[in-house]
């Protein structure tokens with residue numbers, strides 16, 4: 001059904017729009033919306049009236065280039081402007097929060113269509129080139145319910161920044177540990193990693209850019225983890241398939257369930273800092289096949305590389321199984337300067353099981369260098385300052401009311417063996433005593 005959008009150019013329509021906006025603020029339960037074409041504007045408006053309980057203009061309506069539309073007047077102006085310019089793409093993105101824990105999630109687009117993320121959204125890393133988002137997941141098959149939301153982020157960072165990041169991390173690399181409890185790390189992950197000082201020029205620029213790319217409001221250090229730089233050797237280092245979000249029960253009573261108003265990792269931005277001759281992909285087992293742009297399907301010596309890797313590692317090793325899965329489907333090829341965004345939560349604030357992914361072993365060439373940026377839908381339970389010291393916030397508090405309950409100062413205790421790294425926190429499930437005066441006393445076990 002095609003609706004006439006011309007009426008949005010008139011003053012009377014704007015008055016109606018304001019009334020609609022007020023009404024929206026007051027009505028029932030919400031639902032996730034993807035891309036809406038403003039040719040269907042009446043339908044769009046009616047659906048919101050029927051379904052939404054939120055003030056969408058808080059942060060949930062955007063032009064396709066990522067610019068926020070802050071009022072119905074702005075929506076009307078945008079439609080009028082697009083029409084006058086003969087632009088048939090007068091579309092908005094709409095992702096109304098369905099619970100207090102949810103956040104804006106970029107919708108998938110059709111193959112080969114790129115969202116140009118405006119300068120307002122992201123300060124361009126590469127002069128003259130806009131930051132663009134392109135779906136790697138095909139929306140037809142990789143919808144909210146049956147696939148991960150994976151995007152390539154074009155022009156997110158420059159090769160000079162990649163070099164600066166590797167240089168900054170080089171001397172701090174230590175054996176990687178896991179932010180999860182009860183998983184034997186040798187069985188799932190081997191690599192070296194380090195966190196960038198968040199106050200360094202390169203880290204600040206990248207972290208703010210990452211945050212802005214997600215369109216989730218004002219930059220907040222408490223909602224983004226320090227950039228983690230990872231180096232995989234060419235001797236079998238890899239990270240078996242996992243989800244980046246923290247599971248329920250991995251904490252000290254912190255609410256990790258965003259659908260119940262809690263906080264967790266919302267999205268990951270992967271930055272590939274080096275080229276890898278073969279292997280080293282990021283593998284998404286649930287990613288639909290068919291998008292070739294970022295996949296390594298055509299590696300000519302693949303079979304050769306795989307069999308020599310198998311000979312070195314042993315046929316029944318998890319690394320070999322992973323490498324085979326990586327090669328056969330659903331993988332993003334590392335390339336210096338490439339960035340990938342994927343979501344660990346759906347727009348409805350549920351943890352997305354389909355975001356499962358792994359770091360594939362290098363099969364040929366030198367080391368693989370990459371970086372992880374994790375962004376949360378709300379404040380994290382921990383916060384690390386530029387000296388690497390941890391701070392804890394009272395669990396379950398809203399972002400406005402969080403408070404530092406226990407600044408963790410000094411050197412944490414050393415652990416045995418490969419896990420000596422103190423760069424990641426092992427969340428420990430343990431009841432913590434409640435201090436008199438209502439403050440929760442917590443301690444990190446490192």
Ligand SMILES: O=C(O)CCC(=O)C(=O)O
Pocket residue numbers: 230239244270280281282283357358359360370372
């Ligand atoms: O190395 C990769 O490509 C992925 C790494 C990863 O998933 C992680 O460190 O959480």
Ligand SMILES: [Fe+2]
Pocket residue numbers: 242243244357
């Ligand atoms: Fe991961």
